[in-house]
Amino acid sequence: MSIETPKLNEIKRLTTPLTFKNQKAYDNSGNEVKISETLSDVRLVVEPKKGILSDDEVLQYAPLSKLASAIRLKKGIGNSQDVLYIKESLPWYLGLYYVVLICISFAVTYAKNTILMFILLILTIIPLIYLYYIFKLDKYKKVNTSKKQAEVTQATKIEKPIDNYTGLDSLKEYKKEINNLHVVFDVKQEVVRGLIKKRFEPPQITYDKFIKTIDNAEKLFLTQEESALNIINLAAEDTQRVRSEIDSKIESMKRIINQIEDLTNELVINISSDDNSGEDVKNLIDDMENLIGSVKDY
Known part of the structure; x- marks a missing residue:
């Protein structure tokens, strides 16, 4: 699956762990990240740039941001905390x-x-x-409903796009989730590869071992993805067994992503600390190899 470069770069910026210098936080572009503080909450969140990600993508990759709060209110699923976060002052x-x-x-x-x-x-x-x-949440929902009605009216004037999906409609929701997981994995594995290179400058045996493990994780992730998509596209009936198999593949994909995220966070801590033994990082690599082995065995 391909994704345009500006969007990929923005997702990478939102999902890459912050770096800290002189008691200040910075994103991967070197921009300082400000602390947002309300009466009940303190957040250090990278805000999405407007006009790059869709509303659903903002909710997925930056759910704690102010823009996400505004989108939730616009969709009619926000709460008073979202209002308070937007109006933090x-x-x-x-x-x-x-x-x-x-x-x-x-x-x-x-x-x-x-x-x-x-x-x-x-x-x-x-x-x-x-x-x-401002705390009357119904007004946000009414505004959103009016916009949706206008969009529907406009949509009737536009030719419906061709949908190449040929599987059961009841399983179509899974395909969207898998596509989202693919994007997340692409971003996170690219980040962790960069951190491994920074922590274990090649050529090193440790670097080669870590990169090989990430390569194996990528192959396994794509295998699970392909298997899930094959089931979705070829299933003749929507049964509990079919859904269980798809859920199992998706769960394996999520476990791989979580393992890579844990490794990413540990690498960031290890690079920033004085302790360069890398034992915690190596333990996480071992955990990832065990995960790969267990999924393959399954």
Whole structure:
């Protein structure tokens, strides 16, 4: 499966572990990543660039980002935490606003001016109305519904694209999931290869061993993917046994991805630390080889 370079680079940027220098975090492009802090949460997340990934891809590769929160609200599946994350500075501004308002209220109460007290009451209520408005989740869903209706109307004027999928419609959902896993694997295995090269500069026996293990993991991943797709495309009936076989292949693909992600994180820590023994990294390689062996045996 091919994917255009800008999209691949963006996915790689979002999924590559952050690097830390002088108590600051940076993405793989060297851009500083700012900390986002709300009343109940602190996040250090790489924000997706607009116009490169689709909404579904943003939710998949950067689910904790502000853009993902905005998309969830737009889709009608967001919550108050998403609203608060997008408006992260709002609580602090409101706190300052009401502190000033309380100070003014003392002077107004002392002066016993009815008009000023009425104005003060209005100033107290206005932020509450605004809070009700932005936290009223239904409004996001209504906006989204209107957009969808407009898109449907527009879609009727466009010729329906040709779908080459020939399998059962009930199994089509699996194909999308497998395609997404393929993209994730491509990005993560490219990242881990770069880190192995950085940690064990070739030519080294250790480098060759690690790269060979990643090569074997890639072959196994593609084998599981091909097997799953064959079942999806050729299955005559949607049975529990068919779904169990597909689920088993997908689970193996996910385990391989998770193993590579663990290795990636350990390499980042190992490269950044003073301990260059690499024992933890070697243990993870052994775990990956055991995983490969177990999946093959299965």
